Amino acid sequence: MGNIFFKISLTVSLILPASLVCAADVDFNLPHTVINAQTRNGGITTNQSVQALAESQTAPGDAGLSKTEQYFRYGEKLFKARDYLNALKYFYAVTKADPKNVKAWKQTAFCYYKLNKHNYAYNAFKTVLKYNSSDKDALEFMDYYKTIIDKNTKAKVIRQPIDSIWRSAVLPGFGQIYNNQIAKGLVVGSAFIVAVGLTLYDVSDEKIKYEKYKKANENQDIAFKQAQDSWTLALVWGIIAGGVYAAGIVDAGLSYNCDEVRSAGILIKDNAVYLAAGYRW
Amino acid sequence: MKNLRLALLLAVVAVFYGCTTLNRVNPTDPQAGNYIGMHYLGAIGDFTKLEDFNVMGDAVWCVDSVTNNVYKYSTSGDLIFSFTGGGITAPTGICSDNTFFYVADKDTVYRNIKRFDPAYVSNTAQVQLPNYSSTYNFIKCAASPLYLYAATSTAVYIFDTTANSLTAASPYVFTNISDIKYNPGTNEVVVADSGSNSILIFTPVLTNPPALTYQRQLVFTEGIIGFGIKDSYIYVPTVTGIHQYYYNTGVAVKTFANFGEGSGKISAPGPCGIYGNNVLVGTGTTIKYFGP
Numbered sequence: 001m002g003n004i005f006f007k008i009s010l011t012v013s014l015i016l017p018a019s020l021v022c023a024a025d026v027d028f029n030l031p032h033t034v035i036n037a038q039t040r041n042g043g044i045t046t047n048q049s050v051q052a053l054a055e056s057q058t059a060p061g062d063a064g065l066s067k068t069e070q071y072f073r074y075g076e077k078l079f080k081a082r083d084y085l086n087a088l089k090y091f092y093a094v095t096k097a098d099p100k101n102v103k104a105w106k107q108t109a110f111c112y113y114k115l116n117k118h119n120y121a122y123n124a125f126k127t128v129l130k131y132n133s134s135d136k137d138a139l140e141f142m143d144y145y146k147t148i149i150d151k152n153t154k155a156k157v158i159r160q161p162i163d164s165i166w167r168s169a170v171l172p173g174f175g176q177i178y179n180n181q182i183a184k185g186l187v188v189g190s191a192f193i194v195a196v197g198l199t200l201y202d203v204s205d206e207k208i209k210y211e212k213y214k215k216a217n218e219n220q221d222i223a224f225k226q227a228q229d230s231w232t233l234a235l236v237w238g239i240i241a242g243g244v245y246a247a248g249i250v251d252a253g254l255s256y257n258c259d260e261v262r263s264a265g266i267l268i269k270d271n272a273v274y275l276a277a278g279y280r281w
Numbered sequence: 282m283k284n285l286r287l288a289l290l291l292a293v294v295a296v297f298y299g300c301t302t303l304n305r306v307n308p309t310d311p312q313a314g315n316y317i318g319m320h321y322l323g324a325i326g327d328f329t330k331l332e333d334f335n336v337m338g339d340a341v342w343c344v345d346s347v348t349n350n351v352y353k354y355s356t357s358g359d360l361i362f363s364f365t366g367g368g369i370t371a372p373t374g375i376c377s378d379n380t381f382f383y384v385a386d387k388d389t390v391y392r393n394i395k396r397f398d399p400a401y402v403s404n405t406a407q408v409q410l411p412n413y414s415s416t417y418n419f420i421k422c423a424a425s426p427l428y429l430y431a432a433t434s435t436a437v438y439i440f441d442t443t444a445n446s447l448t449a450a451s452p453y454v455f456t457n458i459s460d461i462k463y464n465p466g467t468n469e470v471v472v473a474d475s476g477s478n479s480i481l482i483f484t485p486v487l488t489n490p491p492a493l494t495y496q497r498q499l500v501f502t503e504g505i506i507g508f509g510i511k512d513s514y515i516y517v518p519t520v521t522g523i524h525q526y527y528y529n530t531g532v533a534v535k536t537f538a539n540f541g542e543g544s545g546k547i548s549a550p551g552p553c554g555i556y557g558n559n560v561l562v563g564t565g566t567t568i569k570y571f572g573p
Contacts, residue, residue, distance in 0.1 A: 210303055213310075217538075217545030218321045220310040224303070231303055 068094045072104060079107065084114040095127075102132045109141070118145070161253040168252035172245050175252025188248045195241035202234035309540050311573075318573055319523075319537040319560065321545025325358045325568040333421065333460075333507075334563055336556045337377040337399065341568065344372035344384060351375070351384060353399075356556050358570075368395060374432075376462075378424035378442075385419040385431060394422055394431050394440070423463040423470060428491065430470050432458045437472060437483075439491050451483065451493040460507040460552065467528075469496065471515075473508050475550075480508055480515070499531040507552035509560055516555070518547050518562045523571065538562070538571055545569070 065073065075090030088111035094104035109124030122145050128138040168175030173189025176182075209227035216223040305313040309320040329347035336342075340361065343352040349371060352363040374385035377399075384395045421432040429440040435458065437451040456476025463470055470483045470493055478501045483493035503519040510516075515528045522539025526532060538547040552563040559572040 206303075214307055215541040216307060216543055217309045217541035218543040220305075220307050220320070221312075224305060224307075224310065224312075228303055 068097045068101065068104075071097075072101075072107075075104075075107060079111065082114075084111045087111050088115070100131050102128055102135065105131070106135065106137060109138070113141070159256065161256040164252035164256040165249055168249040172248040175248065176255065179252060179255045179258060181255060181258070184251075188244060188251070192241060192244045192248065195237050195244055199234055199237040199241050202230050202237055206230035206234055307541070309537075309545060317535065317537050317540070319571050320573075321538065321543070322559070322570045322572045323358060324544065325354050325356075325561070325570060326352060326360070328352075328566050331552070331563045331565055331568065332373045333375050333552050334554055334561070334568055335375045335377050335382065336554045336561065337379060337382060340399070341554070341556070341561070342375050342377065342382050342399075343563075343568070344375045344386075346371045346373055346387075351397075354568075356559075367397075374419070374421035376422045376424045376429075378426055378429075381424075383422050383424055383429060385422045387418065387420070389418075392417055392419065394419055394429060396442075421458060421461045423461045425463045425465070425468075425485070427487075428485065430461055430463060430485075430493075432461045432472065434458055437461060437470070437493060439485070439493070441491075453481070453483070453493065453495055455481075459505070462508070462510060464510050464528075466510075466512065471508070471510065473505055475504060475506055478503065478505055480505070480517070497531075499526065504550050506550040507554075507563070509553040509555040511555045511558075511560075516553055516560050517550075518553050519550050520548055522547050523553075523560060523562060538569070545571075 071090045071094045075087045075094065078084075078087035078090065088108060091104050091108040091111060094101055095108055098104065105124055105128045109121045109128060112118070112121035112124055121141070125138045125141045125145075128135050129142065132138070164175040164179050166175075167178045168188075171189065172192035173185040173187070176185030176188055179185075206227055209223065209230050213220065213223035213227050306315060307313050308315050308317045310316060311320060325341055326343055328343065328345045330345055332344050332346045334341055334343040336356070339356050341354045341356060343354065344350070345352065348365065349369055350363045350365045351369065351372065353361040355361055368388060368390075369384055369386050370388040372384050372386040376383050376385075381396050381398055384397070386395070417431075417438065418433050419431045419438075420434060423430040423432075424442070427442060429442050431438045431440060432455075435455050437453070437455075437458070438447055439450070440447055455472065455474045457474060458472055459475035460473035461470065468485065470485055472481045472483065473479075474481060479498045480501075481498040482496045484496055486492045486494050499515070499517075501517065501519065503521060505517055505519060508515055508517045510528060513528050514534065515526050517524050517526065518538075522536045524536050525534040527534060538545060540546065547562055547564070547569065549564065551565065554561045554568075559570060562569050562571070
């Protein structure tokens with residue numbers, strides 16, 4: 001059997017639900033340089049640039065505040081204005097200057113959340129809890145993320161061959177479809193339906209011809225041979241249907257944890273999320 | 282698991298149902314265990330109105346009262362030749378003594394039986410019995426080596442074929458004669474009377490003049506026309522098939538050609554003949570052929 005494997009790559013920010021589902025597979029302990037890299041589209045890549053941006057945002061009432069307080073305030077203003085990307089820069093700058101600033105970490109996490117960068121949001125909330133393990137917002141978000149992670153992990157753990165086997169037994173091809181081998185499932189299902197259809201047709205044809213033979217008072221040999229031919233055809237198609245049925249069950253059982261099963265849906269690899277579709281024989 | 286078991290059970294049932302072997306159970310099928318012993322083999326000829334036929338050697342001689350033709354068919358169904366004329370008008374009976382064949386017809390001029398030599402057959406009869414105009418309307422005939430038994434609808438007359446003379450008439454009066462045959466095995470003359478649905482058996486008394494002595498009769502509840510004799514059996518076609526009886530006792534042996542759908546069924550009485558172990562029955566437009 002050959003392997004054909006397609007992957008369609010999408011950035012994580014484009015698909016919120018998918019990225020949520022896949023949070024369990026992400027390594028959240030990313031260096032902060034990654035964050036800087038993420039913000040290059042805004043044209044500001046260093047702390048110096050953040051400072052320049054802060055100066056442009058300076059207001060008369062900010063004169064007596066420390067630099068981190070000013071940055072935090074600017075960040076809040078931008079957050080309220082829904083400019084999450086720029087707000088993130090100020091909050092991040094505050095965490096850089098004061099790594100134990102829980103408020104700044106929390107706001108950073110909110111910004112990531114709003115930007116649909118849930119893996120970074122998760123990491124930021126984790127940092128919040130590191131410094132304040134009773135932070136209500138962080139705990140709620142972590143619960144939310146953990147629920148998804150647990151669900152995903154649990155789903156993977158309970159997958160057994162019998163899940164695919166009984167589905168194939170009930171409806172040939174269903175097991176393969178359950179294994180995300182859609183094309184194979186459709187082929188197996190169609191082949192089974194065609195074989196069963198032809199079997200039933202030939203059984204019916206054989207019954208008609210056999211009845212005709214039983215009533216014939218001439219050319220009995222020909223009539224009997226016709227009935228016998230239909231019987232043979234019915235048997236052949238029945239064996240094919242049985243073979244497809246049995247092979248479908250065995251294949252579904254063997255492929256219950258194949259590449260397609262693991263790769264179908266969302267694949268997270270190298271800090272990127274992929275919408276993947278598997279196709280294998 | 283419940284679904285799996287149910288599916289497997291259904292599959293097994295389906296396979297067993299589909300795998301039921303086919304048995305040959307048709308009573309007209311020679312390879313079936315319940316084979317009745319005779320079955321349809323085919324048909325001979327295509328007639329407008331077949332009146333009578335006679336098997337002579339490997340040939341079947343037939344007469345058609347609409348086309349006025351005499352036909353010679355092989356027993357395999359091939360037409361060898363046919364002829365008309367020769368004074369034959371609306372032939373109704375044909376018989377043979379294994380040397381010659383004789384044709385009875387509704388010729389109202391000579392009212393006689395015409396004899397033909399099958400080796401030199403033409404549309405001219407070699408001999409006419411009698412060789413003068415009679416007053417009888419012969420419709421059927423049967424031949425023994427020395428005598429010809431010619432039947433009108435109510436009486437049987439005996440010809441001395443050597444002297445070519447009408448020698449005697451049976452004293453028995455029939456209602457409506459439909460067939461007459463000579464049984465060489467028992468030296469008896471057998472007459473079918475469709476008027477009384479009976480077959481009457483006579484012994485020729487070859488005194489001078491010869492006569493027919495009544496022996497016995499078989500009476501039927503269904504209409505009859507013709508019959509065939511083979512060894513100790515007599516075959517009679519009726520609306521319910523071909524019935525086989527013991528010739529001497531009239532006890533029924535079996536019935537065939539009464540089963541199923543197709544050409545291998547006899548549903549009306551008609552002329553009947555025997556070729557080897559085969560029974561031939563005329564249906565008006567063809568001759569159906571049955572064999573073991």
